[in-house]
Amino acid sequence: MRNMIFLVMLVSTTLSSHRVDGSDITLKEHFEFERHLKLINKPPIKSIQTEFGYIVDCIDIKNQSAFDHPLLKNHKLQIRPSFYSKKKEIGVNILPTKIRFELDQIVCPKGSVPIRRTTKEDLIRTKSLLNNNILVKRAAHKAEVYIKPLYGENYYGISGTTSVYNPKCSIAQASASNLYVRNGEGDAVNEITVGWHVFPHINGNDRTFAYATWTSDNYVKTGCYNTQCQGFVQTHRQYHIGAPVQKTSVYGGEMVDMPISIDQDEKSKNWWITINGKPVGYYPQALFSNLKEAVQVGWGGGTIAIGVPSPQMGSGSFPDENFEHACYFKNIGYKNGTNSQYYGPEHYAAETYHDAPECFGVEYYDKQKSPFGYSLQFGGPGGQCGDNI
C-alpha cells in the first residue's frame, strides 16, 4: 500500500525545510516522487509524444503497474468483458447536427496498451492541490440526479451519454460531467467515477479530457485519477484512460457527446469502463472493500475551486429544456442485476441534488422522445456560490 499512502504522507512532510533546486518540494518528497514514478511507469515497448504535451507509453498488457498492487497479486488479466460484442462498437446515435465524439487515439503494438506516462511535474501539481486543500479554502459543488435503492435493490451498471464542453478553468479550478457507482458511507465510501473534465492541476492544461477515478476509502488513502496510481487495468489498444477529447460542443450549435458506462462483469465481478462503445479497461473487484454491488448510482456535474470563485459547470448555462443549451445526460440507465438490461429511472425513484442553486441547477426530465430517452440537464455559470472565499 505504500505507494498509495504516499500522497497522504506528502501532506505531513511538507513542513520539513529542505528544498530541492528552487522548486517547492522537499528532499524527502523528491525521493518519494522518484520511487512512486518507478512503480507506476513501467518499461515501455514504444513511446509516443502526443501533441498535447505528454508522452504515452505502450506497456506489455500483462506487465502494467496495476498488477503490482498488493491486492492484485493473484489477479487474472481479463482481456475483454464477458458482455462485450463487436456489434456494440458501431451504431452510436448521431443527430444531423452532431459531430462524432472522438478521443485521441494511439496505436500500440499487439500485446501492449497505451498508458500516459506520469511525470514529476504531474506529481508536484497533484501535491500542491492536496496542500491547498489544507492550507487554502476549497469549495466543491455538485448538481446531479441519483437513484437510491427502493426496496433494497442493488445496482451493477450505469450508463448515459453526456454532451462534452470545455468550461473555462484556471489552475485553481476544475469542472466535470460524470456518472458513478457507489457503496458505503463516510470513510468507507467505495466509488468509481467516469466522465470528462477540465482540470489543469491534473492534466497540465485546460483542455477537456476523458477521465476515471476510484477509491475504496473515500479517497483517504486509496484512489487517484486515471493511471496516476496502481489500480486501473488498461485493455484497449487505442483509447487510453485520461485521453483528451478532440472536439467539444458549441452552445446553441454543434453538439459533441460521449457515451459512457460502468458495468460489473457478470463472471469476474470486475467493473468495466466503456467509452464511446469501446471497453477501455477495468477496475478489478479485488481493489474494493465494499463494491460487490452499488447502492447508489448517479449522473451530473461537479466543480472544484481552491480559494477562488467556482468555474462554470457544463456549458455554463442552467437547465432550460433545450439540449443545445445546458449540458445533458441522455439515454441514462442502470442495471439492477449483473445480467440485467438497462432501465431508465422512473420519476419517483430519481432524486435531484444541488448544493448551490444560485450558481448551478439540475433537472430530471424522465423519458423523452428518441433519441434522448431518459434524460437530464445540469450546469450553471458558477461564481461565489455562497462560498466564503
Ligand SMILES: *[C@@H]1O[C@H](CO)[C@@H](O)[C@H](O)[C@H]1NC(C)=O
Ligand atoms: C516488466 O516490468 C519489469 C519491471 O517492472 C521489467 O524488468 C520487465 O522487463 C518487464 N517485462 C516486459 C515483458 O515488459
Ligand SMILES: *[C@@H]1O[C@H](CO)[C@@H](O)[C@H](O)[C@H]1NC(C)=O
Ligand atoms: C429491476 O427493475 C425493473 C424496473 O423497475 C423491475 O421490473 C425488475 O423487477 C427489477 N429487477 C430486480 C432483480 O430487482
